[in-house]
Amino acid sequence: MSNNYREWPEKIPFALWGYRTSIRTATGATLYYLVYGMAAVQPVELEIPSLRILLESQVPEEDWVQERYDSLVMLDERRLNALYHVQLYQKRIERAFNKKVKPRGISEEDxxxxxxxxxxxxxxxxxxxxxxxxxxxxxxxxxxxxxxxxxxxxxxxxxxxxxxxxxxxxx
The missing domain is CATH 2.30.30.140 (SH3 type barrels.)
Structure with missing residues (x-):
């Protein structure tokens, strides 16, 4: 992203934005989604409105507030789903790791x-x-x-x- 080592402080916000809005394998969701309960609006979508942005702009404010409230109520359920996803991911990693483990054959009194x-x-x-x-x-x-x-x-x-x-x- 930069050709000069002095430019990296200017690039940190872009790198953080990319990190926070990319889907994590362990949770199956983005960090932004787990914190705010909605998908992040990409900067490109502000310049060239996407279908999601166009549809949200045509919704009356009362309906948007109600929809946002409902999504926040469901946020705990989505976080629990992310937790289950993490547990499944950890089990999958554990299985892959344990394939390489050799039993030592050590017992008591050995x-x-x-x-x-x-x-x-x-x-x-x-x-x-x-x-x-x-x-x-x-x-x-x-x-x-x-x-x-x-x-x-x-x-x-x-x-x-x-x-x-x-x-x-x-x-």
């Missing part, structure tokens, strides 16, 4: 190794240091992929660990 992510500033082993710590015992598997671990001596970890940071240990 021995596991935990991924070491903390980088010590000075480690004499350098890149040859171990990436895995353990073995640890799986005490409890929580919902959402969290796991409660215990050291072999019986000392419990204070925080749960994410299941994707573990791999099964075979002694």
């Amino acid at each position: 021995l596991v190794l935990k991924l070491v992510r903390a980088f010590l500033p000075i480690d004499p082993r350098g890149k040859f240091k171990s990436n895995w710590a353990g073995p640890y015992l799986v005490k409890n598997i929580l919902s959402g992929g969290a796991v409660q671990l215990t050291e072999l001596e019986g000392k419990d970890f204070t925080n749960p660990t994410n299941l994707d940071q573990l791999k099964k240990y075979y002694p």
